Amino acid sequence: MLTAILIMALGAVVLGAALGYASVKFKVEGNPLVEKIEAILPQTQCGQCGYPGCKPYAEAIANGEVDINLCPPGGMEGVRKLADLLGREVKPLEAEEKPKQLAIIDEQLCIGCTLCIQACPVDAIVGAAKQMHTVVSSLCTGCELCVKPCPVECIRMEPIGENIENWKWKYPVIEIKRVA
Amino acid sequence: MLKQLFKFKGGVKPETHKTDSMDTPIGVAPLPARLVVPLHQSIGGLPQPLVQAGDCVRKGQCIGRAEKWISSAVHAPTSGTVLAVEERVAAHPSGLPTLSVIIEADGRDEWIGREVIDYKRLEPEQVREILRDSGVVGLGGAVFPSHAKLAAAKSVPMEELVINGAECEPFMTCDDRLMRERADGIIEGVRIFRDLLEPKRVLIGIEDNKPEAVAAMQAAVEKSGENFEVVAVPTRYPAGGAKQLIRVLTGKEIPANKRSPEMGVQCFNVATAYTAWRAVAFGEPVLSRIVTLTGNVEQPRNWEILLGTPIRDILALARPKGDTDRYLMGGPMMGFELPSLDAPVVKATNCLIAGSKALFPPPPPEMPCIRCGACAQACPHELQPFELYWFARSRNFGKAQEYDLFDCIECGCCSYVCPSRIPLVQYFRFAKSEIWSRERDKNQADAAKARFEFRNEREEREKAEKAERLAKAAAAKATAKPEQNEAPASNEVAVAIAPVDADAAKKAAIAAAMERARQQREAAQPKNTEGLTIAQRKEIAEIEARRAPLQVPQTALDTEDTEARRTQRDE
Numbered sequence: 027m028l029t030a031i032l033i034m035a036l037g038a039v040v041l042g043a044a045l046g047y048a049s050v051k052f053k054v055e056g057n058p059l060v061e062k063i064e065a066i067l068p069q070t071q072c073g074q075c076g077y078p079g080c081k082p083y084a085e086a087i088a089n090g091e092v093d094i095n096l097c098p099p100g101g102m103e104g105v106r107k108l109a110d111l112l113g114r115e116v117k118p119l120e121a122e123e124k125p126k127q128l129a130i131i132d133e134q135l136c137i138g139c140t141l142c143i144q145a146c147p148v149d150a151i152v153g154a155a156k157q158m159h160t161v162v163s164s165l166c167t168g169c170e171l172c173v174k175p176c177p178v179e180c181i182r183m184e185p186i187g188e189n190i191e192n193w194k195w196k197y198p199v200i201e202i203k204r205v206a
Numbered sequence: 207m208l209k210q211l212f213k214f215k216g217g218v219k220p221e222t223h224k225t226d227s228m229d230t231p232i233g234v235a236p237l238p239a240r241l242v243v244p245l246h247q248s249i250g251g252l253p254q255p256l257v258q259a260g261d262c263v264r265k266g267q268c269i270g271r272a273e274k275w276i277s278s279a280v281h282a283p284t285s286g287t288v289l290a291v292e293e294r295v296a297a298h299p300s301g302l303p304t305l306s307v308i309i310e311a312d313g314r315d316e317w318i319g320r321e322v323i324d325y326k327r328l329e330p331e332q333v334r335e336i337l338r339d340s341g342v343v344g345l346g347g348a349v350f351p352s353h354a355k356l357a358a359a360k361s362v363p364m365e366e367l368v369i370n371g372a373e374c375e376p377f378m379t380c381d382d383r384l385m386r387e388r389a390d391g392i393i394e395g396v397r398i399f400r401d402l403l404e405p406k407r408v409l410i411g412i413e414d415n416k417p418e419a420v421a422a423m424q425a426a427v428e429k430s431g432e433n434f435e436v437v438a439v440p441t442r443y444p445a446g447g448a449k450q451l452i453r454v455l456t457g458k459e460i461p462a463n464k465r466s467p468e469m470g471v472q473c474f475n476v477a478t479a480y481t482a483w484r485a486v487a488f489g490e491p492v493l494s495r496i497v498t499l500t501g502n503v504e505q506p507r508n509w510e511i512l513l514g515t516p517i518r519d520i521l522a523l524a525r526p527k528g529d530t531d532r533y534l535m536g537g538p539m540m541g542f543e544l545p546s547l548d549a550p551v552v553k554a555t556n557c558l559i560a561g562s563k564a565l566f567p568p569p570p571p572e573m574p575c576i577r578c579g580a581c582a583q584a585c586p587h588e589l590q591p592f593e594l595y596w597f598a599r600s601r602n603f604g605k606a607q608e609y610d611l612f613d614c615i616e617c618g619c620c621s622y623v624c625p626s627r628i629p630l631v632q633y634f635r636f637a638k639s640e641i642w643s644r645e646r647d648k649n650q651a652d653a654a655k656a657r658f659e660f661r662n663e664r665e666e667r668e669k670a671e672k673a674e675r676l677a678k679a680a681a682a683k684a685t686a687k688p689e690q691n692e693a694p695a696s697n698e699v700a701v702a703i704a705p706v707d708a709d710a711a712k713k714a715a716i717a718a719a720m721e722r723a724r725q726q727r728e729a730a731q732p733k734n735t736e737g738l739t740i741a742q743r744k745e746i747a748e749i750e751a752r753r754a755p756l757q758v759p760q761t762a763l764d765t766e767d768t769e770a771r772r773t774q775r776d777e
Contacts (some may be wrong), residue, residue, distance in 0.1 A: 163651070
């Protein structure tokens with residue numbers, strides 16, 4: 027009887043120690059769910075979801091604080107992917123979906139105030155105080171954060187149209203013909 | 207022929223329609239009034255324009271410099287004036303515009319100075335640069351820059367050089383005519399490729415439905431005294447695919463994740479070899495190409511056409527029949543319908559086919575897939591098109607990639623044999639471009655994230671640095687305090703005592719600063735006052751005299767002010 031208890035107790039101690047060691051040794055840094063959610067978000071850092079950047083929004087989703095339909099740049103496809111990942115219901119997007127945009131500074135009007143440079147979350151605007159500013163179009167995420175701070179309203183958003191580089195073959199459509 | 211040939215799996219035997227255009231010699235198309243030369247005529251970087259509106263160009267002048275290593279230069283096909291450098295409709299299935307140089311021909315067709323080069327005295331690297339700057343690209347239709355293919359893999363010795371004259375697409379006869387008429391030039395080009403790659407064997411593969419071309423090439427090889435082997439390969443579409451031809455001639459199969467040089471083989475089109483020879487031996491860049499004008503036309507024939515010639519201008523040469531309702535660029539299997547006839551002839555334009563309802567009947571309605579497996583049997587890459595179709599249709603792109611979607615060469619064999627008439631290749635093209643677009647978006651998102659994180663880090667760092675600077679300044683002030691002389695110290699004490707009176711405190715601070723400045727001024731002695739001339743001294747004295755009245759009232763004011771404050775404090 028006593029030996030049995032001792033053996034069980036010993037087993038418990040050994041296994042407990044092993045588990046304790048493993049939990050320290052193999053500790054996962056950060057929340058892996060947040061990273062997965064963040065990989066789906068479009069990284070425009072626009073704050074349209076009400077959070078300062080994509081990561082805070084991802085954290086909020088992971089904590090179950092907010093809905094998954096607050097990201098307009100991600101579009102319905104983003105919502106669908108998030109729903110897939112989290113096992114939540116697909117909901118229509120809160121705001122309307124916009125095509126991908128690009129900020130353009132009217133260089134004739136720019137007074138060089140640097141306010142847009144400070145607003146840009148991805149450092150896509152170059153310029154200096156009292157010098158003309160311009161947008162590095164390949165880096166612009168189209169977040170619109172630079173539009174509001176501009177005191178002379180010289181920044182406009184233009185949708186990125188279809189060009190040879192981003193053109194896609196269309197989904198084959200089966201023609202339905204009226205028979206009678 | 208004793209040589210052992212191998213077989214590739216799958217393939218189809220469509221009607222060739224080649225006899226229409228194969229017996230007439232290559233004609234030279236007339237010079238058009240206006241040329242539209244797109245700058246992006248090869249795979250790789252977009253060449254930068256070197257000319258602007260109003261410039262005069264000569265024939266062969268470089269108008270677009272190759273950007274990066276995988277890119278190819280573009281040249282003016284004739285002499286004339288540049289009217290504009292602007293976006294014009296491209297010879298592309300989308301019908302979208304691309305940056306093009308519009309040249310008005312002056313009719314003189316004047317060459318720019320050409321250099322004849324003895325390539326054997328040059329380093330291989332220099333020859334590759336010549337080819338890049340002459341715009342030599344794969345003229346079979348893929349337009350991959352040839353110079354980038356002309357380096358052997360470091361670890362694998364080059365065993366075979368395969369020259370592709372198979373021309374398996376129906377209707378097309380441009381390579382056939384080129385081999386019949388200009389075999390010597392092709393052999394010269396093959397020599398250049400051979401000298402750069404140093405393979406053990408050179409194999410020239412030609413489909414056996416072109417006996418004249420085989421004979422002409424054999425004669426040219428004999429004349430040159432080289433040991434190139436001209437091999438007639440069985441006619442079966444797509445025998446002209448690079449991987450298929452390599453398989454038939456050498457028995458080597460190129461695995462999905464490898465390129466042919468890693469297997470010791472490289473493959474070039476016959477027309478590419480010809481243009482390489484013209485570029486190296488005559489300094490002539492690629493300005494024109496041979497295009498088969500055929501299909502529903504009165505006079506099917508091959509024409510040598512300047513690149514940039516609008517397609518509308520050259521169609522008259524073939525006299526299309528009345529019931530022509532569309533035009534295809536490339537063959538009927540792999541080509542696409544031209545969205546606009548304003549598009550120009552480019553390096554990829556090997557064939558233009560006029561189509562009609564009789565020649566290409568409208569596709570019957572698509573029926574459900576019955577999983578018969580006919581497509582898998584026809585696929586020359588041993589893929590499973592019926593599975594790929596399923597995944598592409600349901601937008602399950604990850605799974606489509608698992609089934610090696612990107613090994614598909616879009617040859618059209620699967621669509622050709624499908625009993626349900628499913629446009630399989632269209633589904634695969636859709637899936638491929640969708641995957642590429644997602645990849646682009648993903649890369650952009652990753653870059654944006656990295657930049658955002660870097661920016662946040664930088665802001666944090668700047669904040670920390672500022673705080674540190676302020677702390678340091680404060681500490682320095684604290685240690686400096688006891689050493690200061692009495693008057694300002696007493697003032698500062700005053701500030702400390704009466705913090706409520708903010709106005710007074712400010713005044714006190716100003717007064718203290720002025721007092722310090724005055725003391726500094728008095729302490730400072732001019733250092734360059736020795737050995738001055740009398741005139742200079744006199745001048746200094748005058749200036750000092752002028753300054754004195756300005757300084758006196760100020761110090762007086764200072765004292766008055768401090769007096770006033772003292773009384774205030776006393777109260």
